[in-house]
Amino acid sequence: MQGLMQNKQLLISTLIEHAGLNHPEVQIVSRTCEGTIHRTNYATLRKRAKQLAKALLALGIESGDRVGTLAWNTYRHQELYFAVPGMGAVLHTINPRLFADQIEYIIQHAEDTVLFFDITFSTLLEPLLPKLKHVRAFIALCDIDQLPQNIPNCLSYEQLLREQNDEFEWPEFAETQAASLCYTSGTTGNPKGVLYSHRSTLLHAFTVCTVDGLQLSRKDCVLLAVPMFHVNAWGFPYAAAMCGAKVCFPAAQIDAASLCELAAQEQCTMSIGVPTVWLSVMDYLEHHPEKTKQLNINRIVMGGSATPRALIDRIQNNLNATTIQAWGMTETSPMGTIGNLLPEHMALEQSERFDIQSKQGRAIYGVEIRVIDDHGQVLARDGVSAGHLQVRGPWIVSAYFKADEQNILDAHGWFSTGDIACISAEGYLQITDRSKDVIKSGGEWISSIDLENTAVAHPAIQEAAVIGLNHSKWQERPLLVAIKRPDMQIDEQELIHFLSKRVAKWWLPDDVVFVQSLPHTATGKLQKNVLREQFKDFVFSSDRS
Numbered sequence: 346m347q348g349l350m351q352n353k354q355l356l357i358s359t360l361i362e363h364a365g366l367n368h369p370e371v372q373i374v375s376r377t378c379e380g381t382i383h384r385t386n387y388a389t390l391r392k393r394a395k396q397l398a399k400a401l402l403a404l405g406i407e408s409g410d411r412v413g414t415l416a417w418n419t420y421r422h423q424e425l426y427f428a429v430p431g432m433g434a435v436l437h438t439i440n441p442r443l444f445a446d447q448i449e450y451i452i453q454h455a456e457d458t459v460l461f462f463d464i465t466f467s468t469l470l471e472p473l474l475p476k477l478k479h480v481r482a483f484i485a486l487c488d489i490d491q492l493p494q495n496i497p498n499c500l501s502y503e504q505l506l507r508e509q510n511d512e513f514e515w516p517e518f519a520e521t522q523a524a525s526l527c528y529t530s531g532t533t534g535n536p537k538g539v540l541y542s543h544r545s546t547l548l549h550a551f552t553v554c555t556v557d558g559l560q561l562s563r564k565d566c567v568l569l570a571v572p573m574f575h576v577n578a579w580g581f582p583y584a585a586a587m588c589g590a591k592v593c594f595p596a597a598q599i600d601a602a603s604l605c606e607l608a609a610q611e612q613c614t615m616s617i618g619v620p621t622v623w624l625s626v627m628d629y630l631e632h633h634p635e636k637t638k639q640l641n642i643n644r645i646v647m648g649g650s651a652t653p654r655a656l657i658d659r660i661q662n663n664l665n666a667t668t669i670q671a672w673g674m675t676e677t678s679p680m681g682t683i684g685n686l687l688p689e690h691m692a693l694e695q696s697e698r699f700d701i702q703s704k705q706g707r708a709i710y711g712v713e714i715r716v717i718d719d720h721g722q723v724l725a726r727d728g729v730s731a732g733h734l735q736v737r738g739p740w741i742v743s744a745y746f747k748a749d750e751q752n753i754l755d756a757h758g759w760f761s762t763g764d765i766a767c768i769s770a771e772g773y774l775q776i777t778d779r780s781k782d783v784i785k786s787g788g789e790w791i792s793s794i795d796l797e798n799t800a801v802a803h804p805a806i807q808e809a810a811v812i813g814l815n816h817s818k819w820q821e822r823p824l825l826v827a828i829k830r831p832d833m834q835i836d837e838q839e840l841i842h843f844l845s846k847r848v849a850k851w852w853l854p855d856d857v858v859f860v861q862s863l864p865h866t867a868t869g870k871l872q873k874n875v876l877r878e879q880f881k882d883f884v885f886s887s888d889r890s
């Protein structure tokens with residue numbers, strides 16, 4: 346027997362309709378690419394998204410067509426977030442930090458029909474122009490008098506909007522239709538396309554707004570320090586429209602001083618971003634204590650790579666804000682687990698709470714998680730049995746876009762994340778490594794993430810990477826490659842001594858090398874494959890005859 350409730354589809358257009366009608370005056374604040382502050386609100390966003398949808402139709406964009414964006418976090422990008430999927434096309438956010446040949450590859454692979462770009466990207470775009478076969482129109486996110494000269498025949502975004510009024514009814518279609526496309530920034534092979542649906546996007550947004558999720562609400566003013574070309578800015582523009590939260594977009598100015606200035610000026614209550622951003626924000630605030638007093642941030646959602654415990658401590662004690670660590674991937678929309686404390690943890694000592702917050706969090710409703718061993722056996726949730734992390738749920742990828750290999754799930758629908766993890770009895774996930782980065786010494790795993798986090802807890806260490814290299818006796822041993830903080834002194838012996846108080850003896854790196862910089866991917870993750878290549882001829886002191 347069928348239920349007798351309305352079968353209203355979960356479409357992205359319903360978010361902007363809701364926000365525009367029920368939270369019309371809530372502000373949307375952007376730094377522009379020129380550095381000035383722009384203010385709008387949900388009522389105007391709704392109106393302009395409708396004008397933009399009509400402009401897309403006038404350009405001949407049809408349902409299912411891919412519309413590319415090379416853009417920073419601004420209100421115009423937010424308009425594209427709603428107008429493109431709202432009229433039935435697919436928003437393809439392109440990461441400008443990828444190598445030029447990868448950018449060319451993904452625009453071609455996605456078959457983008459039009460490309461919207463911030464004028465700061467015109468020099469990046471120019472050499473690609475002759476190669477982008479499918480793109481029919483290039484649209485600069487600016488007014489007509491600011492059009493870049495080096496992109497011939499490009500159109501002005503503001504002019505396109507001016508030519509349309511806002512009399513537009515959003516089309517109705519199946520919620521399973523594609524809404525947006527984001528490519529993984531894998532370290533090997535070509536990037537792979539993850540194609541989100543309207544349904545997956547809305548279900549994910551509900552989670553961001555739940556109290557035991559990320560508690561986003563109308564009470565919040567959220568500073569988006571995650572680029573909108575990273576997994577839909579972790580779904581926040583959609584979740585914010587769902588609950589009517591005020592949003593602040595920093596454009597390209599994601600340096601610590603600019604972020605703090607915007608957060609202080611707009612009295613942001615929360616922010617989201619990768620640990621590197623918060624490390625630099627905390628360094629900045631500790632040098633400018635007077636700025637800390639101007640801030641009103643009560644929580645920071647951090648993900649993308651492991652959050653060092655020392656950073657959680659600094660954020661709590663110097664900023665009086667709580668860190669909520671989340672784990673996810675492009676393939677998981679991205680929220681998979683969220684690291685809220687449970688009520689029973691409130692009575693714990695602060696340091697014990699930090700231990701829990703250093704883990705990647707618990708599964709949220711909608712995402713199932715498990716770890717399996719090399720033979721496919723499900724491992725116990727005992728906090729120590731580490732294995733391959735698998736996930737499944739309605740906002741987890743089922744296949745990559747236009748990929749040859751369509752079978753990426755196992756027979757029971759589980760997706761293998763490529764992460765190595767364990768799950769505690771309380772359900773807290775702890776990522777110990779990427780499977781391709783694990784260090785196996787004498788048959789036992791050493792967690793490079795744990796070692797890195799412990800190393801950066803030393804005040805003289807700015808960043809650390811641990812890689813496994815060949816060893817004649819142990820097959821592999823860990824090498825610690827670290828960057829010193831400016832003006833700080835530390836040597837190998839002192840760092841090893843510091844680590845020896847905090848990790849098992851057999852985990853201690855055999856050697857430490859200090860470097861000026863470490864290689865990162867376009868999404869800011871350590872590129873350990875590059876580092877392993879760099880150190881492939883390294884011989885451990887313990888291995889020298």
Ligand code: AMP
Pocket residue numbers: 529530576647648649650651652670671672673674675676679705762763764776778779868
């Ligand atoms: P991406 O698809 O580029 O977002 O990368 C996803 C990967 O980032 C995951 O598979 C993890 O390896 C890593 N990652 C994301 N969040 C965390 C976290 N909180 N702690 C540790 N690793 C993380």
